[in-house]
Amino acid sequence: MFIKGIKQIIRLGNINDIEQTNVIRKQVNDLHVLGEPTVFKGFSKELEEHIKNFIDDKTKSFLVYEEDGKILAYAMIEFVTKPETSYRYEQKYLEVQELGTLEGFKGKGYGKQIMQKVEEIAKENNFNQVQLNMWSFNDTVLKFYEKIGFENYRKYLRKNI
Numbered sequence: 637m638f639i640k641g642i643k644q645i646i647r648l649g650n651i652n653d654i655e656q657t658n659v660i661r662k663q664v665n666d667l668h669v670l671g672e673p674t675v676f677k678g679f680s681k682e683l684e685e686h687i688k689n690f691i692d693d694k695t696k697s698f699l700v701y702e703e704d705g706k707i708l709a710y711a712m713i714e715f716v717t718k719p720e721t722s723y724r725y726e727q728k729y730l731e732v733q734e735l736g737t738l739e740g741f742k743g744k745g746y747g748k749q750i751m752q753k754v755e756e757i758a759k760e761n762n763f764n765q766v767q768l769n770m771w772s773f774n775d776t777v778l779k780f781y782e783k784i785g786f787e788n789y790r791k792y793l794r795k796n797i
Contacts, residue, residue: 643705644701644702644704646750647699647700649699654687654688656706657698657710658679658687660707660710660737661679661683661684661687661710661734661736662679663736663739664734664736665678665679671771671773695715696712697712697757698711701746707738708737708741708746709736709750711735712732712735713731713733713754715730715763716730728763728764729758729763729765729766729767730758730765730766732766735750748780766786
């Protein structure tokens with residue numbers, strides 16, 4: 637999917653990428669606010685700063701898909717290890733906490749490529765699974781995840797009273 641003559645790269649994000657990445661993060665947040673207005677708040681200064689945790693914390697990272705200096709997609713990931721308990725075996729997985737593609741660039745394969753990189757990172761770190769959660773209002777992203785091989789294994793239910 638890489639285009640000859642255009643510099644494209646998927647790499648670890650850094651402090652210099654925050655401003656561009658936050659443009660996409662705000663778009664993702666706005667979608668959540670529209671889909672679940674009683675749950676999600678607008679994109680605040682605190683959320684803008686949250687991405688810095690993914691630079692400083694060794695159990696977290698964020699990836700960017702960059703094309704000619706412009707960030708078109710990102711993923712915020714966390715390496716999760718849950719110890720064995722009396723009712724569950726040890727769980728090791730890479731969790732995708734956020735994923736987004738810049739408006740106007742969706743459907744062009746950037747999300748798929750960044751998720752392939754996420755899988756590579758999981759394998760390189762001996763994690764045999766990638767997990768994520770998503771909101772049921774977002775049918776488009778569900779179709780995307782299913783298309784790249786994710787399957788539903790757990791459901792959360794709620795009842796408003």
